[in-house]
Amino acid sequence: MDEPAPRPKRTRIQREKRELIGEAALEVFSRHGFRGSTIDQIADEAGMSKPNLLYYFKNKEEIFTTLIQRLMETWLAPLRAMDAAGDPQSEIRSYIRRKMEMSRDFPRESRLFANEILQGAPRILPLLEGELRELVDEKATVIAAWMREGRLKKSDPYHFIFAIWATTQHYADFDVQVRAVLGEKRGGEGRFEDAARFLEGLFLE
Amino acid sequence: MDEPAPRPKRTRIQREKRELIGEAALEVFSRHGFRGSTIDQIADEAGMSKPNLLYYFKNKEEIFTTLIQRLMETWLAPLRAMDAAGDPQSEIRSYIRRKMEMSRDFPRESRLFANEILQGAPRILPLLEGELRELVDEKATVIAAWMREGRLKKSDPYHFIFAIWATTQHYADFDVQVRAVLGEKRGGEGRFEDAARFLEGLFLE
DNA sequence: TTAACGTTTGTCCAAACGGTCAAAAATTTC
DNA sequence: GAAATTTTTGACCGTTTGGACAAACGTTAA
Structure with missing residues (x-):
């Protein structure tokens, strides 16, 4: 290190x-x-x-840390891509879409991350308090500005980001539950598209 | 069984x-x-x-199942309490409040549940496909009716419920991350109240 | 006091665990 | 093709794990 x-x-x-x-x-x-x-x-x-x-x-430790280190880059990429100069509505929409695609295409990565956090983040706490926090601070400022300008519905930008994380990752981490509740018909591949549409409606307009 | x-x-x-x-x-x-x-x-x-x-x-198994069985009752209680005859806005608001209080007061229960689901719910899958599914079906019908009557903003009632679960439980399961990002000032005890207010704004009006 | 019952402990076991090592096998380099 | 190097394996080790057990301890009630 x-x-x-x-x-x-x-x-x-x-x-x-x-x-x-x-x-x-x-x-x-x-x-x-x-x-x-x-x-x-x-x-x-x-x-x-x-x-x-x-x-x-x-050793076992090295396998794990190698994995989670590589993961963190991928994981933050969508938020990094959020552009202050872009249109708020479509920036948020893209962000939700990207996070949703990650839940669909990389559920194991999502669960690995969730597992680490659930256990108290023993191996990546410094990263959360450093790199992640700075990134979120930066993007929260951008979002706050958008809200002030009336280009996005006003709310708390930090909890706004948390809510996007929570809802999108839910479809990877709690996939078993989602499928159990939706059943055969609605729990098929289409569930991610349905969810994405719902979330756009929830966070935008 | x-x-x-x-x-x-x-x-x-x-x-x-x-x-x-x-x-x-x-x-x-x-x-x-x-x-x-x-x-x-x-x-x-x-x-x-x-x-x-x-x-x-x-044995170890029995400790775990005893724990998770007791937990499930507590866990579903708030949703059970949602009253079809009540006012939609205040019913949803109460539901969010109750779930948020559970995240604040029983984070270990929330994490235990999350852990079980992350692992593929090997011990409670039947419960999810049975009791939970029936309950959600019932409440989704109620919510759908409210939406049809124009008493609640229209959206998909199932994903609406998922979103409430995801966001409220996030503050228990990902607490370490939430605190790391919010830092000293905003990451104190007040974070649950802030979150609850944010979520009301997100899901209602 | 003692018999009966509920509780606690130390000791033990076989299996699973993370990890080592020397030697065999396969591959690359000259 | 031989020598050097990389890769793979089987055997092994000390520790941890879930769990069994009999013996000891404590409590109560006749």
């Missing part, structure tokens, strides 16, 4: 296998959290032996 | 100790999920030895 860490040179196989392991680890960690997951499970999922896996990652 | 189970007669000590263990288990399970928690941790938290704890509950 201090030194720049002299970017390790990796062979083709190392890159491929680390990728494969990351994929498997995502599957396992996102369901059971850090403590609830075992190296054996991940190795199984990746189709290799435990010692072989540990040849590519020095 | 089949037989009515002949209500076990319990001594005073048994009732007290089972209560004490439940309290401790809630603390531990809500942070680490089922697989991530150990009986030793729970016993420690309850201030007793592991064998002693296992005298009151026959």
